[in-house]
Amino acid sequence: MRPIPTALLLGLILLPARAQAPTDAIRLNQIGFYPNAPKEAVVTGPPAEDTFHVLRVATGDTVYTGTLGPSRHWTLSGESMRRADFSSLRTPGAYVLDVPGLGRSHAFVINEAVHRPVAVAALKGYYFQRASTALDAAHAGIWARPAGHPDDRVMVHPSAASPARPAGTILAAPRGWYDAGDYNKYVVNSGISTYTLLALYEHYPALATALKTNIPESGNDVPDVLDEALWNIRWMLAMQDPHDGGVYHKLTTPGFEGAVMPHQATQPRYVVQKGTAATLDFAAVMAQAARLYDDFPSTFPGLADSLRTAALAAWHWARTRPDIPYVQGAMNQAFDPDIHTGEYGDSNLSDEWAWAAAELAVTLEADSFLTVASPLDAAPDVPWWGGVRMLGWYTLLHHRQALAAALDTNSLKQRFLDFAGTLASARTPYGTVMGHEAGHFVWGSNSVAANQGMLLMQAFRLTADSTYLWAALSNLDYLLGRNATGYSFVTGYGDRTPMHPHHRPSQADGIAAPVPGLLAGGPNPGRQDGCTYPSTLAARAYVDDWCSYASNEIAINWNAPLVYLAAAIEATLAGIAAPTSHEPDDLGAVLPPRLLPPYPNPAREEARLPFVLPVPEEVRLEAFDLLGRRVAAWPARTYPPGRHHVTWSLAGLPGGLYLIRLTSGARAYTHRLLKVQP
Numbered sequence: 001m002r003p004i005p006t007a008l009l010l011g012l013i014l015l016p017a018r019a020q021a022p023t024d025a026i027r028l029n030q031i032g033f034y035p036n037a038p039k040e041a042v043v044t045g046p047p048a049e050d051t052f053h054v055l056r057v058a059t060g061d062t063v064y065t066g067t068l069g070p071s072r073h074w075t076l077s078g079e080s081m082r083r084a085d086f087s088s089l090r091t092p093g094a095y096v097l098d099v100p101g102l103g104r105s106h107a108f109v110i111n112e113a114v115h116r117p118v119a120v121a122a123l124k125g126y127y128f129q130r131a132s133t134a135l136d137a138a139h140a141g142i143w144a145r146p147a148g149h150p151d152d153r154v155m156v157h158p159s160a161a162s163p164a165r166p167a168g169t170i171l172a173a174p175r176g177w178y179d180a181g182d183y184n185k186y187v188v189n190s191g192i193s194t195y196t197l198l199a200l201y202e203h204y205p206a207l208a209t210a211l212k213t214n215i216p217e218s219g220n221d222v223p224d225v226l227d228e229a230l231w232n233i234r235w236m237l238a239m240q241d242p243h244d245g246g247v248y249h250k251l252t253t254p255g256f257e258g259a260v261m262p263h264q265a266t267q268p269r270y271v272v273q274k275g276t277a278a279t280l281d282f283a284a285v286m287a288q289a290a291r292l293y294d295d296f297p298s299t300f301p302g303l304a305d306s307l308r309t310a311a312l313a314a315w316h317w318a319r320t321r322p323d324i325p326y327v328q329g330a331m332n333q334a335f336d337p338d339i340h341t342g343e344y345g346d347s348n349l350s351d352e353w354a355w356a357a358a359e360l361a362v363t364l365e366a367d368s369f370l371t372v373a374s375p376l377d378a379a380p381d382v383p384w385w386g387g388v389r390m391l392g393w394y395t396l397l398h399h400r401q402a403l404a405a406a407l408d409t410n411s412l413k414q415r416f417l418d419f420a421g422t423l424a425s426a427r428t429p430y431g432t433v434m435g436h437e438a439g440h441f442v443w444g445s446n447s448v449a450a451n452q453g454m455l456l457m458q459a460f461r462l463t464a465d466s467t468y469l470w471a472a473l474s475n476l477d478y479l480l481g482r483n484a485t486g487y488s489f490v491t492g493y494g495d496r497t498p499m500h501p502h503h504r505p506s507q508a509d510g511i512a513a514p515v516p517g518l519l520a521g522g523p524n525p526g527r528q529d530g531c532t533y534p535s536t537l538a539a540r541a542y543v544d545d546w547c548s549y550a551s552n553e554i555a556i557n558w559n560a561p562l563v564y565l566a567a568a569i570e571a572t573l574a575g576i577a578a579p580t581s582h583e584p585d586d587l588g589a590v591l592p593p594r595l596l597p598p599y600p601n602p603a604r605e606e607a608r609l610p611f612v613l614p615v616p617e618e619v620r621l622e623a624f625d626l627l628g629r630r631v632a633a634w635p636a637r638t639y640p641p642g643r644h645h646v647t648w649s650l651a652g653l654p655g656g657l658y659l660i661r662l663t664s665g666a667r668a669y670t671h672r673l674l675k676v677q678p
């Protein structure tokens, strides 16, 4: 059976069930669910009765009634909650969940390929992070911007001076992705990020190839994910000193730039001290990339060879300098100018050794690397930028058949599954794996959730045991709304999403909607930014404010496991057929139009209803009262890309809550407006 286009389902979003603004008390994946997978919401606050209902938005009919689970308290969020399980509802459609006495949830969809747009958008997020190039309107829509950071005249910092390249030497290291909300480029963090995107292609080639992001390279015969990764790999290659194989830790300005656009951020740029972590991460990624780009010799002649050579040169540099850490404070004692940007410092490099050894052993089919640094020497953790042993395990497990002679792959598999089993065995009262330990809530906690999900997908690939798949899905649900903040953390994807990420282009571009497809850092009780948070409890320590770089920045190493998780789940649950809901190259599918909050709100005499369009689109605006009666309508009209508004005169309308709806093609967006009497 052909899946029903999600667009069609959303197009059915009509009045009866939608005319009520969603309550924050019901937390669920704001994107949707697969017909044949678990479906859960969490109800916080006291319901009037024990039942909940699922209503079809088109008709308001109740299609499912269930009983709320027992009340559970979660100390990390300070909430009591009950779970609503509607897994047995399998009919594709657009729905809301209704809890008598509490209200209705965000609308959601049950359908095939339900997370495809999120996977595509999160991958597209890397295009928006590209340095050294203009983003043109054909690919970036309203987020088009001039080129920034050519990085063709980068200075060798005194900490990085060598005989062949004394301090002040000018070199070129263009391209790459900006690390995060800042404009610097860090090799260590690029390592895990690039690996993760490449791993998606290696593990799920058909699905990865089907993700079409509309980037300048889309016309070539290479999957977009590999074209995108190459943008960063080419920069990384330039971070290697050709004279000795060592790799500079980062390319950076001395201090962070202000909240300006890339082309306005013009502080001098330096490459700083070479280090063993950067060099080994580089070796790992180049080795991995060599075996993957090998598939495209005519498009990239010689590339795979260059990558292999670069990987080996880096490995050899590290062999003679096995433990040179990057310690910014110490470096600043010795050299000028001082550098105050992200440190990505790491004092334990045994995992970097193990990862590089694993990638080189697989690509070069040589066991000797594994004797230098045995991947099994120590216990791994869920991957993060400073803990990468597990990335090597993923690679070894994926290639285990070819490795049987070199490594006890049975023991590797057993140890991996023990780890994954422990991770999958505990859930929070939200039913998610994420958060079952307080320690999950660190700076960038959303990447912990995504990386746990990626890990659980490896366990599913090894065992076909659906326990792992559902555990992974629970974390995708977490990221898209089933969490204690009520946010879907991906900009532009979900009803309630971050509007003010700590992301310089989003802050500086004058466009209300942030750059789409970016994953916010998430709850972080460390609150190192000193901003005002709505809660200090671990699971709720998040604030959607530019100020909050410790909870609301975005970063390449956080988006990558989201791309992987969403895509791997799609590959598993939705098959790899092209989605029927939108043309894969349809920019609108990647850059959704957005209805912005009306203002003023509350309003007395009139209100402006602003919206922003990424591409020219026909949109229709309507307003409804709480009984679902249409009280105002603006005829459908095609607007150019950009920000627009209509002005709504409220004269003669009774005070109360109104629902504004913008319809664009098959998508609908809503906001509430409170009218108070003058």
Ligand code: G3I
Pocket (backbone or CB within 6 Å): 179, 180, 181, 182, 341, 342, 343, 344, 386, 442, 443, 444, 526, 528, 549, 553, 554, 555
């Ligand atoms: O390693 C210690 C651990 O021993 C200790 O138990 C734990 C308790 O808090 O802290 C651990 O250190 C943390 C470290 O990350 C490693 O996890 C620090 O507290 C924490 O502040 C640090 O956060 C990093 C942050 O930079 C500050 O350095 C984030 O992981 C990292 O993602 C973030 O990265 C920044 C870049 O520097 C600059 N660009 C933006 C990017 C994202 O915000």
Ligand code: 9MR
Pocket (backbone or CB within 6 Å): 180, 181, 182, 256, 341, 342, 549, 553
């Ligand atoms: O904007 C910076 C962000 O990208 C970093 O992750 C963060 C931590 O290193 O630092 C931010 O810069 C802040 C600086 O550290 C302190 N002054 C305010 C800056 C934010 O505007």
